[in-house]
Amino acid sequence: MDKHLCIHGHFYQPPREDPWLNTVLPEGSAAPSPDWNHRITRESYAPLARARRLDSSGRIREVMNCYEWISFNAGPTLLNWMAQADPDTVRLMVEADRASLARLGHGNAMAQVYHHQILPLASQLDKELEVAWAVDDFTARFGRAPEGMWLAETAVDAATLEVLAACGLRFTVLAPGQAKAVSPLAGGDWVGVNQGSLDIRQPYLVKLPSGRTISVFFYDGPLSQAVAFERLLADGETFWRRLSQAASPGLLALATDGETYGHHFTFGEMALAFVLDEARHGRDGLALTNFAAFLAANPPTMQVTLSEPSAWSCAHGVERWRSDCGCTDGGHPGWRQRWRAPLRQALTRMKDLVDLHYFQRGASCFLDPRAALTGYGKVLAGLASQEQFASEHFRRKLPAEDQAVAWKLLAMQQWGLASLASCAWFFDEISRIEPVNGLTYALRAMELASRTGAQGIEAEILPILKTAESNLAEYGDGEAIWRLLVKPRQESEASLTAQALLTLWAGDRMPGPGLSARASWPGVSVTVTASSDTEGTAAISWALETGADVVEYSWTPPGPGGHATGGGASGPEVAPTGTGGAVQAGSSGSHAPGTPGVGRIADVARHRDPLAAPVIVRGPGGEHSFIPRGLPVNKRQALADAFATRASQVLWEMASARMATVAHLVTELQEAQSTLTLAPQWAGMWAELTWTYLWGLDVTGKRRDLLLTFLHQCSGCGYERTGLMERVNALALAEAASPSPDWEGLARMVRRARTLGLPEDWWAVQNLIWDKSLHKGDGRVFAELIGFAV
Numbered sequence: 001m002d003k004h005l006c007i008h009g010h011f012y013q014p015p016r017e018d019p020w021l022n023t024v025l026p027e028g029s030a031a032p033s034p035d036w037n038h039r040i041t042r043e044s045y046a047p048l049a050r051a052r053r054l055d056s057s058g059r060i061r062e063v064m065n066c067y068e069w070i071s072f073n074a075g076p077t078l079l080n081w082m083a084q085a086d087p088d089t090v091r092l093m094v095e096a097d098r099a100s101l102a103r104l105g106h107g108n109a110m111a112q113v114y115h116h117q118i119l120p121l122a123s124q125l126d127k128e129l130e131v132a133w134a135v136d137d138f139t140a141r142f143g144r145a146p147e148g149m150w151l152a153e154t155a156v157d158a159a160t161l162e163v164l165a166a167c168g169l170r171f172t173v174l175a176p177g178q179a180k181a182v183s184p185l186a187g188g189d190w191v192g193v194n195q196g197s198l199d200i201r202q203p204y205l206v207k208l209p210s211g212r213t214i215s216v217f218f219y220d221g222p223l224s225q226a227v228a229f230e231r232l233l234a235d236g237e238t239f240w241r242r243l244s245q246a247a248s249p250g251l252l253a254l255a256t257d258g259e260t261y262g263h264h265f266t267f268g269e270m271a272l273a274f275v276l277d278e279a280r281h282g283r284d285g286l287a288l289t290n291f292a293a294f295l296a297a298n299p300p301t302m303q304v305t306l307s308e309p310s311a312w313s314c315a316h317g318v319e320r321w322r323s324d325c326g327c328t329d330g331g332h333p334g335w336r337q338r339w340r341a342p343l344r345q346a347l348t349r350m351k352d353l354v355d356l357h358y359f360q361r362g363a364s365c366f367l368d369p370r371a372a373l374t375g376y377g378k379v380l381a382g383l384a385s386q387e388q389f390a391s392e393h394f395r396r397k398l399p400a401e402d403q404a405v406a407w408k409l410l411a412m413q414q415w416g417l418a419s420l421a422s423c424a425w426f427f428d429e430i431s432r433i434e435p436v437n438g439l440t441y442a443l444r445a446m447e448l449a450s451r452t453g454a455q456g457i458e459a460e461i462l463p464i465l466k467t468a469e470s471n472l473a474e475y476g477d478g479e480a481i482w483r484l485l486v487k488p489r490q491e492s493e494a495s496l497t498a499q500a501l502l503t504l505w506a507g508d509r510m511p512g513p514g515l516s517a518r519a520s521w522p523g524v525s526v527t528v529t530a531s532s533d534t535e536g537t538a539a540i541s542w543a544l545e546t547g548a549d550v551v552e553y554s555w556t557p558p559g560p561g562g563h564a565t566g567g568g569a570s571g572p573e574v575a576p577t578g579t580g581g582a583v584q585a586g587s588s589g590s591h592a593p594g595t596p597g598v599g600r601i602a603d604v605a606r607h608r609d610p611l612a613a614p615v616i617v618r619g620p621g622g623e624h625s626f627i628p629r630g631l632p633v634n635k636r637q638a639l640a641d642a643f644a645t646r647a648s649q650v651l652w653e654m655a656s657a658r659m660a661t662v663a664h665l666v667t668e669l670q671e672a673q674s675t676l677t678l679a680p681q682w683a684g685m686w687a688e689l690t691w692t693y694l695w696g697l698d699v700t701g702k703r704r705d706l707l708l709t710f711l712h713q714c715s716g717c718g719y720e721r722t723g724l725m726e727r728v729n730a731l732a733l734a735e736a737a738s739p740s741p742d743w744e745g746l747a748r749m750v751r752r753a754r755t756l757g758l759p760e761d762w763w764a765v766q767n768l769i770w771d772k773s774l775h776k777g778d779g780r781v782f783a784e785l786i787g788f789a790v
């Protein structure tokens, strides 16, 4: 038999979505990225789709899609986020699966348990939902049914495998230590095995109590460990030699978290690409494959019994997700995890009560509540529209009111399942973001239960949370965490209206009297209809629900301006006084723009906090006043970001347009002049002046020398330089993507940026050049300048 190699990456992130907005909010610790999903996408997921293969002089000779050559699974919740935030990488994952399917007869992609629940700890209902929804998500994403499924934490028992087999899945992948005994399928003695003695070069069959079967692969434990934790990715050649030495006839499989490549180990994707390239060329007789292709060619001849339950990251079965077993991460050696058992108990109790409510209330909405719940996965995956789902599962002539209840019941189940994602128990403290998120999803599920008529669920779980001991004295127990960290995140009609008003205001999109505008997030949208600058109505509608909650609002806008202006808000010759709200919030307009008036401190100090003004709403639930300062920090941050983004855009457009008319004057000089006249004033426009220079400002001789001297002397701080180059990149990308790019202008820009020592990062432009093979045509010179071998 030939030597086969399969390198598997498990790609997953703990759920970070806010369960009302259904969006990932800013996470300051991920800076300079806006949040950890973005950060890890930039460091790992995207580079793996576009790994640079360099020649001996360090120039790009290939941009490699590693997903085409490895086995991989990506969590549905992660892919849902990524489809919005980085569709290019998702597209390349799907293309990679298609290419591997064409090459090997079986695709590289595997499905994954929907919310990353520890299935041996899940109820039978939840097991079936987590698997069925995952199959639907995979089918929608990859355009084919999955053959294999990755189990969260490789947590397994017979009941779990029964559900996989019943859903048509043919295999999963486990750690070698999870095998207990093996025997020939043809008959023979059972032999006890451990990680050291198990022959991992072949798949094994598991015979299930129902009579169904499923195949299991075991990965190479020590080698996978070395990739993940022992710097094996520091050098591609060393990595290759270890693989080649370990390979023998049959299959050599590795499995690690996919984030190992690039996030945990910087440039790990390049070492991986090196290894894949060697294998692709048949070095040392190794052939690349995936699990499904290997299984098809090599059906099991042995069967295995497993340690049940067991998982890859706990030495005590699946205790890590329900008790203080000693397995932990988080960096606090003395801390205990006695909170795990009550947290498990509280969330399980919540889900049981939510299930009870679903089936009781759902009985009058759905033809078959169980079938409807399973079928909801098709709506989440986009395989069925809400209309199709309703006509298949709703009772005939269901009143609109009950239809609204039905959708809420389904959303309740969605968040109930999300609350049980394994991440809440993985680390060392209950006040960490993962358990707090799990509890927040439970809060959202309970809110939907309460809105559809259930009562008393919170009262049942709070006493249990009270017994969950925190390691931190400021919290003490889980009930305090619920009160201090979880409950304040709950949205209301007033808080949603306030965020909508401020978001529209920050983006200069506030509707004028009689007009409407919508602020929307993936989970909810708010349509604001103004009757005046300070009053109107807000209609709140939830994604995948029907109907809208309408409230009347009144508020005091943060300052002058902020209306939708129908474009041209930032025309250079008409200084937009106060446009953007935050730009001149509080300005009394006592000085004409541009006049060097000094005024009084009182004029300058009249800052207004846009988050301080109360928003009052009146609706069916009565009148409520809400001060946006009371929002959780991430939501305040999202609003602050909206204000700052718009303000910087307005200022940039105004200043760069003005610079186009004055840049030529910058170097008018006399005699032996060595410093720019008005240098301090020009310095305030450094970015715009540099922008103009990069894109072709035409000055020569001594004028050019003086300009360059000045741009060097006053070269901006790191943030200004990075910010400038982000704008330069965006224009370069647009230019290179246009039907007839100005290649000369692009090349001149790179040379000038290099002269000024500006931070170069041509990642996105390189990707475009590679995709369109522009380095082989007229874009050759530019491509060479930004790193291609041509």
Ligand SMILES: [Zn+2]
Pocket: 313, 314, 315, 316, 317, 319, 320, 325, 326, 327
């Ligand atoms: Zn353990």
